[in-house]
Amino acid sequence: MKPENLSFGRVDRVQYVIVRVLAGDLDGWGEAATLQGPTWSEESQESIHSVIENYLSKIVEKQDTRDYYKILRLMDQRVRGNSFAKAALEMALIDAYCKELHIPVCAIWGSFRSSVPLSWTIANNDEDLDADEASQMVKKGWKILKVKVGSLPVETDLKRIKRIREAVGDEVSLRVDANQGWRYDQALSIIHELNKLKVDLLEQPLPKQDLQGMSLIASNSEVPIMADESVTELRDAVGLICCRGSSVFSYKLTKMGGLTKARSIYEVAFAHGISSYVGCMIETSVGTAAYLHFAASLPELEYGCELFGPLRLHGDVAKKPVAYGQGEVFVPKGEGLGVDVDQKKLSKFVDQ
Amino acid sequence: MKIISVRAIPLKIPVSKSYVWSHGKVDFFTNVLIQIECDERITGYGESDIIFGVSQESPETIVQIVEKYMAPAIIGRDAFDIENILEVMDEKIKGNYSAKSGVEFALWDMKGKYLKQPVYNLLGGRYRDRVEVDYTIGIDTPQAMAQTAKRMLDYGYRTFVVKVGRDVESDVERVGRVREAVGPSTKVRVDVNEGYTVEKAIKAIKRFEKYEPELVEQPVARWDIKGMARVSRAVDTPISADESNSSPQAAFQLIENEAVDALNIKLPYHGGLWNSMKVASLAESAGIPIIIGGMNHFEVGRQANRHFAVSVRMAHSGYAHEGPGPASQSLMDNITKKVVTYDDVKSQGGYVLPGDGHGLSFELDEEKVRKYSQEIRI
Numbered sequence: 001m002k003p004e005n006l007s008f009g010r011v012d013r014v015q016y017v018i019v020r021v022l023a024g025d026l027d028g029w030g031e032a033a034t035l036q037g038p039t040w041s042e043e044s045q046e047s048i049h050s051v052i053e054n055y056l057s058k059i060v061e062k063q064d065t066r067d068y069y070k071i072l073r074l075m076d077q078r079v080r081g082n083s084f085a086k087a088a089l090e091m092a093l094i095d096a097y098c099k100e101l102h103i104p105v106c107a108i109w110g111s112f113r114s115s116v117p118l119s120w121t122i123a124n125n126d127e128d129l130d131a132d133e134a135s136q137m138v139k140k141g142w143k144i145l146k147v148k149v150g151s152l153p154v155e156t157d158l159k160r161i162k163r164i165r166e167a168v169g170d171e172v173s174l175r176v177d178a179n180q181g182w183r184y185d186q187a188l189s190i191i192h193e194l195n196k197l198k199v200d201l202l203e204q205p206l207p208k209q210d211l212q213g214m215s216l217i218a219s220n221s222e223v224p225i226m227a228d229e230s231v232t233e234l235r236d237a238v239g240l241i242c243c244r245g246s247s248v249f250s251y252k253l254t255k256m257g258g259l260t261k262a263r264s265i266y267e268v269a270f271a272h273g274i275s276s277y278v279g280c281m282i283e284t285s286v287g288t289a290a291y292l293h294f295a296a297s298l299p300e301l302e303y304g305c306e307l308f309g310p311l312r313l314h315g316d317v318a319k320k321p322v323a324y325g326q327g328e329v330f331v332p333k334g335e336g337l338g339v340d341v342d343q344k345k346l347s348k349f350v351d352q
Numbered sequence: 353m354k355i356i357s358v359r360a361i362p363l364k365i366p367v368s369k370s371y372v373w374s375h376g377k378v379d380f381f382t383n384v385l386i387q388i389e390c391d392e393r394i395t396g397y398g399e400s401d402i403i404f405g406v407s408q409e410s411p412e413t414i415v416q417i418v419e420k421y422m423a424p425a426i427i428g429r430d431a432f433d434i435e436n437i438l439e440v441m442d443e444k445i446k447g448n449y450s451a452k453s454g455v456e457f458a459l460w461d462m463k464g465k466y467l468k469q470p471v472y473n474l475l476g477g478r479y480r481d482r483v484e485v486d487y488t489i490g491i492d493t494p495q496a497m498a499q500t501a502k503r504m505l506d507y508g509y510r511t512f513v514v515k516v517g518r519d520v521e522s523d524v525e526r527v528g529r530v531r532e533a534v535g536p537s538t539k540v541r542v543d544v545n546e547g548y549t550v551e552k553a554i555k556a557i558k559r560f561e562k563y564e565p566e567l568v569e570q571p572v573a574r575w576d577i578k579g580m581a582r583v584s585r586a587v588d589t590p591i592s593a594d595e596s597n598s599s600p601q602a603a604f605q606l607i608e609n610e611a612v613d614a615l616n617i618k619l620p621y622h623g624g625l626w627n628s629m630k631v632a633s634l635a636e637s638a639g640i641p642i643i644i645g646g647m648n649h650f651e652v653g654r655q656a657n658r659h660f661a662v663s664v665r666m667a668h669s670g671y672a673h674e675g676p677g678p679a680s681q682s683l684m685d686n687i688t689k690k691v692v693t694y695d696d697v698k699s700q701g702g703y704v705l706p707g708d709g710h711g712l713s714f715e716l717d718e719e720k721v722r723k724y725s726q727e728i729r730i
Contacts, residue, residue: 008443037421042408042447046416050730054412081408209601235575 001282001313004123007150007181011035014282014309015045017085018317018346019052021092023065028096029341031287032088032254033280033309040179040281041229041255043084051085060089065097072260083232083257090258091290095336102335105293109263115328116278116295117304119175121312122164123148130160131167141326144173144304146203150181154190165197175303177203180229184213191221201248201277201303204228214245224248226303228279232256237265241272248303250279251294253287259294266298277303285310285318288329289337292322296331305329317346353431353466354391358423358455360400361385362411363650363687364727371490371681374517374547375405378681381648382728384414385687385721386454388462390431396462397716399652400454401620406595409450412730417451426455431462434626441623449599449623456624457656457712464711471656471712475625475663482703483661485677486511486541488646489530491518498529507694508702511539511566511672517547520556531563539672543569546595550579557587566671567614570594580611592616594645603631607638614671616645620653625660632664641669644676651688654679655714658706676704687724689715 003012015037019030038044059074071093075086098105120137122145124130134145147164149157165174176199178187187205194202201224206213208229218225227246231237232255240246249269256262266276278295280288288307295305307329310321319340323330332338364382371378386398400414409417425444426437434456441452464471472478487509489497501512514530516523531540542565548556553571560568567590572579574595584591590613593606598621606612615635622628635642644661647653657675661667674680678692692704707713 038417038445038448040446042445044413044417044421046420047413050412050416051410054410080406209605 004121004148005125005151006035006123006148007179008039009151011039014313016284017045017048017052017088018286018341019088019092021060021065021089021096023096023100026096026099028065028092028094028099029286029337029339030088030091030095030290031283032084033283033287034084035281041084043082047082048085048088051079051082052089055079056085056089060093065093065100068093068097069260072258084254087254087256087258090260091253091287091337094259099336104333104335105259105290105337106296106331109297111296111331112299113296113301113331115325115330116292116301116307117144118142118308118324118327118329119144119146119304119306120308121146121148121306125152127160127163131163134164135167138168138172143327144175146175146177146306148177148179150178154182154186158190158193161194161197161199170198173200175199175201175203177228178205180204180207182206184210184216187217188220191217191223195222199223201226203250204230211239211243211245214240215243218245218247224275226250226277228252231265234261234265234268237268241269241274246274248275248277250277252279252281253291253294254281259290262294270299275302276300278305278307280306280309282312283307283309284313285316285321285339286337286341288322289332289339292329292331293337315345315349317341317349353394353462355388355427355429355431356391357389358418358427359387360415360418360454361387361721361725362415362728362730363721363724365650365686365724366684368682368684372492373490373515374545375403378404378648381650381679381683382411383648383650383653384411384418384454385652386418386458388431388455388458390462392466394462394465396431396458396460396465396711397652398454398457398459398461399650399656400450401647401649401653402450403647407450409448411728413448414451414454415730417445417448418455421445422451422455431459434459438623438626450620453620453622453624456626457652460625461711468710470706470708470710471625471659472663472706475629475659478662479665480662480668482700482705483658483676484510484672484702485697485704486513486672486674487677488513488543488674488680489515490681491515494522494525494529497526498533501530502533505534505538507698508700509697510702511541513541513543513674515543515545517544520552520559523556524559527560527563527565539566540564541566541569543594544571546570546573548572550576550582553583554586557583557589561587561589565589567592569616570596574598577605577609577611580606581609584611584613590614592643594618597621600627600631600634603634607634607640612640614641614643616643618645618647618675619656619660620647625656628660629664632666636666640666641671642666643671644673646675646677646679648681649675649679651686651691651714652712652716654692655706655712658704659712662706685720685724687717687720689717
C-alpha cells in the first residue's frame with residue numbers, strides 16, 4: 001500500500017484475515033484488517049485467525065445465519081473481547097443471510113444514500129510531500145483531507161498542517177488525527193492554532209482511556225473532537241457521552257465488534273446529538289463494502305468516510321472492486337455485501 | 353546480557369477434579385512457558401498465564417504474539433533494561449499483557465541468575481520472609497464447600513475464599529456453611545467474579561455480613577466501576593476489585609472513583625512484576641491494601657507471585673494471598689523440580705516461602721515441559 005506514518009510507527013502493509021462462511025448452498029465473506037501486527041489494538045492477524053479457527057468457528061457451526069443475533073450473544077459469552085475476529089465472522093454471516101433474503105446488507109436498516117463523501121489521508125511526515133499530495137488530491141476532486149500527526153514534535157506537525165492549508169485553500173475540509181499520540185498539554189497548546197487553520201475535526205488527541213483529558217480538551221476547543229480508539233464498545237460510547245469527551249464518533253466495524261454492535265452505538269450516539277464519521281483500517285473491497293452498507297444505513301453521516309482502502313492498496317481480492325467517483329465512494333449494489341471474492345486473487349495474497 | 357532468543361512453549365496439564373466458578377468450569381490449565389536466552393549462556397524462564405472466561409488472550413495468541421512480534425522487538429537488547437523493553441513492547445504491541453508478563457518474568461529470572469540473587473532482592477528486598485496464603489473453594493453445594501473448608505483447615509489455612517455468583521439464597525448458605533465449618537477465628541472472603549448486578553450485590557452482601565466476611569471481591573461486572581463504588585458505599589464489608597483491575601490505568605480509575613477498599617493484583621493483567629510494582633505504588637499512595645491474586649498458574653508463575661508478595665509493602669496489610677499459594681484446583685502435575693504443596697503450607701502454618709535460589713528460585717523440570725507440551729498443539 002501507499003505508506004502511512006502514524007503515531008505508533010510507519011505502516012506500509014496491511015494484514016488481513018478473510019473469512020468465508022458456508023451456509024446451505026450460499027456463502028458469505030468477511031474481513032478483518034490489521035496494521036502490521038497488534039499496533040492499533042491488541043489484535044493481530046495471527047490472533048484473529050486463531051480465535052476464529054479455534055474458538056469462534058466452533059460456536060457458529062451448525063447455527064442458522066438467520067439467528068445471527070443469537071450467534072453474536074454466544075460468541076460474547078464464550079470469548080472475551082477479540083472484536084476484530086467477531087466482526088469479520090459476523091460480516092460473513094450477514095453477507096450469507098442477506099444473500100438468502102436477496103437483499104443488500106444496508107436493507108436490514110434501510111438505505112439513506114447511494115454514495116458517501118470520502119476523505120483522503122495525508123501521512124508522509126514531510127511538509128513538502130504532504131503539501132504536494134494534498135494539492136494533487138484536491139485537483140482530482142477530493143474535498144476532504146485528513147492529516148496524520150503525533151509521531152513528530154507538535155510544532156513540526158503544526159507546520160505540516162499550515163502548509164497543507166495554504167496549498168489547498170479554505171474550501172477543503174481539513175481534519176487532524178493524532179491516534180492517541182499527544183499528551184494533554186500538547187493537545188491544549190495546539191487546539192487554538194488548529195481552529196485558526198479552520199481544521200474541522202481533531203481526532204483522538206489523547207490516549208484512549210483518558211476520558212477526563214478528552215473532556216477537558218473538548219470543553220476548551222472550538223474544533224470538534226472526534227473519538228476513535230476511545231469508542232470501541234457501547235459502554236465506551238456512554239462514558240464519552242456522559243463526560244462530553246467528544247462530539248463526533250468514528251465508526252469502524254472491526255474495533256466495534258461488527259455491524260450489529262456498531263449500529264447499537266450509533267443509535268445511542270445519535271440520540272445524544274453525537275455526529276458521525278466512518279473510519280477504516282484500510283480494508284480491501286470486502287471489508288470496505290461492509291463498512292459502506294453500514295454508512296449507507298445511517299440516518300445522518302455528517303463527516304463522511306475514509307473508505308479509501310481499495311485506492312490505497314496495491315491489490316484487491318474482489319472480482320469487481322468497490323467503485324469510486326470524484327471524492328466519493330459508491331455503496332455496492334446487489335445481494336449481501338455486493339462484492340464477489342475472486343479466489344484466484346485471494347490465493348495470490350495468502351501467506352502460510 | 354544481550355537477548356539472543358525468545359521461545360514460547362504452550363503447555364497443558366489437567367486437574368483431577370473440575371473446578372467450577374461463575375465464569376465456567378476448569379478441567380485443565382493451559383499456559384505458555386517463555387524461554388529467553390542471552391549471550392552470557394543464561395536462560396531465563398517466565399510463564400504467560402490465562403484464565404478461560406476472563407482473559408481475552410489464549411495460548412494460541414500468546415505464542416504468536418511472543419514469537420512473531422515480541423521476539424524481533426527485543427532480541428539484541430540488554431536484558432537488564434526492563435523498563436525500556438516494556439516501553440518498546442507497549443509501542444509495538446497494544447494490550448496482550450499476559451504475553452508481555454511471561455517475557456518480563458523471564459527477564460527478571462535471567463537478571464537474578466546473572467547477579468546470583470533471588471528476584472525479590474532486586475525488587476526492594478524482602479519486606480517479609482514468607483507469604484500468608486488462602487485457599488479458594490470453587491462453587492459447589494454449600495455442604496460440599498463446607499467439607500472442603502474443614503478438610504483444608506487441617507493444612508493450616510487461615511483464610512478461605514468462597515466462590516459464589518449463583519442465586520442470593522444459595523450463595524448466603526455457601527458463605528454461612530463455610531463460616532460454620534471454619535469457626536470464628538478463620539477469615540472468610542467471598543469472591544463473586546462479576547456474578548451480580550449492583551442491586552443483587554448490595555442485597556447479597558448485606559446478608560453475608562452476618563457471617564463476617566473479610567471482604568467481598570468483584571461483586572459486579574468488570575467495567576462497572578461506578579456500580580462498584582455504589583456497592584462499596586452501600587455495605588459495611590470492604591470491597592476489592594479483581595477483574596476490574598485489568599491494567600495500570602484501570603487501577604487508577606478504581607482508586608479515583610473510590611470504588612474499592614482493596615486491590616487484587618494479578619501480575620499477568622498488568623504485564624509483569626515491574627508494572628505491578630507501579631500499581632502497588634498507586635495503591636500505597638491511596639492507602640489501599642493489595643492482594644496478590646492467583647490465576648491458573650503453573651509453579652513458574654507462582655514463584656513470580658511469591659517474589660512479588662514478599663517484597664511489596666502493600667501486600668502485607670493483613671490479607672492472605674491466593675497467587676503465591678499452591679493451586680487450589682487440584683492440578684495433577686507441574687513443570688518444576690520442586691513444587692510448593694499443601695504439606696509445605698501446613699508445615700509453615702499457613703504460609704509459603706519464596707525460596708532463595710537465584711532468579712525466580714525454581715528449577716525447571718525439562719522432562720515434564722516436554723511431556724506437557726505434547727498435550728497441546730498450536
